[in-house]
Amino acid sequence: MAGTQTSFSPVSIFRNFTEITKMRLSVSVVFSSVAGYLLGVETIDFFQLLLLCIGGYCMVGASNVFNQIIERDLDALMNRTKDRPIPSGRLGVTPAFILASVLTLLGILVLYNINPQTAMFGAISIFMYVSLYTPLKTKTPLSVFVGAFPGAIPFMLGWVAATNDFGIEPGTLFMIQFFWQFPHFWAIGWFLYDDYERGGFFMLPNGRRDKGTAIQVILYSVWTVLASLIPAVGVTGRLYLTPISAVLVGGIGVWLIYYAVRLYKKKTDVAARQLMLVSVSYITLLQIIYVADKFIR
Structure with a gap:
């Protein structure tokens, strides 16, 4: 690893922070x-929404910084991560740790000012990501399952921030994003397989880019879509989806499953990368449809 040369110019500080x-x-x-907040709130409190954005960024940012401190030697081995601030020598471990600690404390404090439950789930997310998911990545493919828990918290966190309550509605939002994690990260694990192998990471369910992995990608894509349609049935309390929006969600669901099946047929890095891009578009469009449905109906 290159010698650490932490730079304090405004441009380098901003670059290192964003990276x-x-x-x-x-x-x-x-x-x-x-x-999630917009889905749960009765009347939008823009100050509370600002706190959610600041606190949420701090928590996710802290998780990423701690992750890169722990994996700094492995990041140096992989092409996609070797130019990150720590392995490239642009930022030292000590200032990175101080940054992560400040972001953690600030994030918890800001989210606590919304309500205690929001701060609690934010803290759980950091703990699971840093203490469980990160070390498991080099030991077992089950790391993706463990990582899906903190990864699924943000969607439901917004609802909890808006209502100070955890029930069927945020539970459903959690389930949707939980299932979505698998096709998304397995697609990434597929087309970055060689790079992950250099770092010693186990990201695919059976460790190989084969039919077995592709079948699991399809299954979790289907479960993601089915979970996304549950609110249309009217069994998820205040979280409800109108028939028109259900059709739209079903449509983008077919799109997601199509690309999952395409990966099964082609088994190429290109197909995996396309599935990853579609998965990102799917979850973004889904959230937009959910919010638009609430405020338009």
């Missing part, structure tokens, strides 16, 4: 939380 907190990923997670 080590994985800004694009963190913003997408905050988007999920905002969607």
Whole structure:
């Protein structure tokens, strides 16, 4: 690993901050939380929504920083991660740890100011991601299952922030994003297989890019779509989906399953990358449809 040369110029500080907190990923997670908040709230409190965005970013950012501290030597072995701030030597472990700690404390404090349950779930998310998912990645493919728990929390976290209550509605939002994690991350694990292998990570369910993995991708894609349609049946309390929106959700669900089946047929990195992109589009469109359905109906 290159010698650490932490730079303190405004440009380098901003670059290191956005990279080590994985800004694009963190913003997408905050988007999920905002969607959950809008679904749960009766009257939008924009200050509370701002707190959710700040606290949510801090929590996700902290998880990413702790993750990169722990995996710094492995990141140096992989092409896609070797230029991250720590393995590239642009940021030292000590300032990274201080940043992660500050983000954690700030995130919990901000979310606690919304309500205690939101702070609790945020803290659980960091703990599971850093203490369970991260070390398991080099030991067992079950790491993806464990990682799906903190990964599914943001969508439901927004509802809890809006209502200070955990029930069938946020439970359903959690289930949707929980199932979605599998086709999404297995697709990434497929087309980055060689890079992950260099780092010693086990990301595919049976460790191979074969028919068995592809079948599981299809199964979890189907379960994702079925879970996404449950609110249309009227059994999830205040979380309800109108028939028109259910058709739209079903339509993007067919799109997701099509690309999962396409991976099964082709078994190529290109097909896996396309499925990953479709999966990201699916969860984003789903959340937009859910929110639009609530405010338009």
